[in-house]
Amino acid sequence: MKKGFDNEKYLQMQSSHIRERINQFDNKLYLEFGGKLFDDYHASRVLPGFQPDSKLRMLKQLADQAEIIIVISAEDIEKNKIRGDLGITYDSDVLRLMDVYREHGLYVGSVVITKYSGQESATLFKNRLEKLGIRVYRHYVIPGYPSNVPLIVSEDGYGKNDYIETSRPLVVITAPGPGSGKMAVCLSQLYHEHKRGISAGYAKFETFPIWNIPLKHPVNLAYEAATADLNDVNMIDPFHLEAYGKTTVNYNRDVEIFPVLNAMFQRIYGESPYKSPTDMGVNMAGNCICDNDACIEASCQEIIRRYYASLRRLLIGACSDAEVDKIEMLMNQVGVTVHDRPVVDAALNREKETGAPAAALQLHDGRIVTGKTSNLLGASAALLLNALKELAEIPHECHVISPEAIEPIQKLKTQYLGSKNPRLHTDEVLIALSVSAATNETAQLALNQLPKLKGCQAHTSVMVGSVDMKQFKKLSIQATFEAKYEKDAAL
Missing domain, CATH: 3.10.630.10 (dip2346 domain like)
Known part of the structure; x- marks a missing residue:
């Protein structure tokens, strides 16, 4: 920025x-x-x-x-x-x-x-x-x-x-x-x-x-x-x-x-x-203030982020329509819509392509990375891995975590911890990556990129669970979420 x-x-x-x-x-x-x-x-x-x-x-x-x-x-x-x-x-x-x-x-x-x-x-x-x-x-x-x-x-x-x-x-x-x-x-x-x-x-x-x-x-x-x-x-x-x-x-x-x-x-x-x-x-x-235009752009983006935060609060019953209406009015005053946040359309388009929840992240150089939902990973977890691979210049087809390493975690979640959702959350995929890094130089290279995610923008096409939300915050990723639930979500 x-x-x-x-x-x-x-x-x-x-x-x-x-x-x-x-x-x-x-x-x-x-x-x-x-x-x-x-x-x-x-x-x-x-x-x-x-x-x-x-x-x-x-x-x-x-x-x-x-x-x-x-x-x-x-x-x-x-x-x-x-x-x-x-x-x-x-x-x-x-x-x-x-x-x-x-x-x-x-x-x-x-x-x-x-x-x-x-x-x-x-x-x-x-x-x-x-x-x-x-x-x-x-x-x-x-x-x-x-x-x-x-x-x-x-x-x-x-x-x-x-x-x-x-x-x-x-x-x-x-x-x-x-x-x-x-x-x-x-x-x-x-x-x-x-x-x-x-x-x-x-x-x-x-x-x-x-x-x-x-x-x-x-x-x-x-x-x-x-x-x-x-x-x-x-x-x-x-x-x-x-x-x-x-x-x-x-x-x-x-x-x-x-x-x-x-x-x-x-x-x-x-x-x-x-x-x-x-x-x-x-x-x-x-x-x-030394660059007024830079502050204007940053503030417009903040208003959009606040809009999505209020939509989420409205969805869970934590605020009224008036709060959302007020921020919509502020967006009109500065002349922006949600489409002025590049990761929004990227995530929504990826969802249309795959027919399942998706996520997008904008790197500091402007490149946009996306993640899709799979049998192994949730969209947010896939997004993190794809972003780290992009930063480390690791080919997309290269696995930094083997499916064999993910399977025991899924078994632990579903058979022993009572979860109905076998897909890995962001915290679980980072733990799996760190374990892989002990014996895999490519995984270590990907892990080393984590600090570069600080301040990046992200968006998901559905509401995410509290675990993923907290992980975005811990990584200092400025994330927004569509105010709708995944139909078969089981957190």
């Missing part, structure tokens, strides 16, 4: 801009981090050149000034809320995040449990953290939040929350997922700091929407597609336009809550430091 984003420039500009914002206040800034602090694969897909760990690397440049507070809602603990991308509960993710930050030399100061009202599961989690030597604070439900500003900004509102003890100028507020209460934690701390004579500041760091590119730029529309389930809508920031006469982009939730935030700032400080939601942001990503 052609580079469209200057990552090194971004790291330098972003860290410098945050330092400037710290200095605007009383050497104390509470920085709300929206989205993912690391593993930001959406940003890396729509801004080619953006590294998934860019925000983490940027924070490492500020490591001597920064500490991290992780926020989790007691309601999410009670509901055992799951992170969709990782399949783990929010409380487990808090522990994972702490380990990751510490491994990178970042200081994790404490954990805050928000919306606390004595939930037993939240109390047990608090006790567990404290036994691990982690400081835990509780913030409570405030009646009338966020509209009852006089109550919220009072001793009976934020005043009842635990004061979080911090020791560094930059306090990064992050969470396992949305709705955890990061902003409320920041504002509660501003109230408590003000009582202690410290004029602390608040800022927000979210990569998307990018405030200084056009409203309907495909990069911003790709963000709308990514948040279609939340019904986020990008919009011109009316407060910024009125205050400065400049057009900037924000999104509906920040614009809607700004009058309330402004009232809170005025009640805490006596006056608000900001005139618009855009003022609160510190995102420099828009200044680091």
Whole structure:
């Protein structure tokens, strides 16, 4: 993929801009981090050149000034809320995040449990953290939040929350997922700091929407597609336009809550430091786009991928028609259809030729490889083998795994493990390939090509099982799937 984003420039500009914002206040800034602090694969897909760990690397440049507070809602603990991308509960993710930050030399100061009202599961989690030597604070439900500003900004509102003890100028507020209460934690701390004579500041760091590119730029529309389930809508920031006469982009939730935030700032400080939601942001990503056309193309492809993901969610009953309709509208706005994704037609045409489910993958040089369903292999497994052989320049007719090696695996699946489907999944075919590689140089050559699949595009003509879906993800293949089931599928 052609580079469209200057990552090194971004790291330098972003860290410098945050330092400037710290200095605007009383050497104390509470920085709300929206989205993912690391593993930001959406940003890396729509801004080619953006590294998934860019925000983490940027924070490492500020490591001597920064500490991290992780926020989790007691309601999410009670509901055992799951992170969709990782399949783990929010409380487990808090522990994972702490380990990751510490491994990178970042200081994790404490954990805050928000919306606390004595939930037993939240109390047990608090006790567990404290036994691990982690400081835990509780913030409570405030009646009338966020509209009852006089109550919220009072001793009976934020005043009842635990004061979080911090020791560094930059306090990064992050969470396992949305709705955890990061902003409320920041504002509660501003109230408590003000009582202690410290004029602390608040800022927000979210990569998307990018405030200084056009409203309907495909990069911003790709963000709308990514948040279609939340019904986020990008919009011109009316407060910024009125205050400065400049057009900037924000999104509906920040614009809607700004009058309330402004009232809170005025009640805490006596006056608000900001005139618009855009003022609160510190995102420099828009200044680091170095090839606009490359970012447009990448974003259009991301919208198509999001469309297929929503079709899948609709098929399994995980979303409504409205989510799919919204992404269809976004595709119309950027002027693309599913046929602008080359692997789609390749997979569907292969299915027509063979009369069975098929798959296609586009290599980085543009070549397209296909895979068909056979008695031995599913279409996705065949696709992986064909792609590896193509990369290794191994003739198609050459077997890198002998049928004799596949047969015992099929016997194990059907006779001993109770599977009705004898065909190998992607994980099983890779294991068979690795076993063959021990005695077969050609198989080893094919296996060596696996890293080259990272970032490749793939499509299957039917829905695949969870095993194949996870394997595509582990290989960092950006795969989409037709939202239809194989009639005789037995996973």
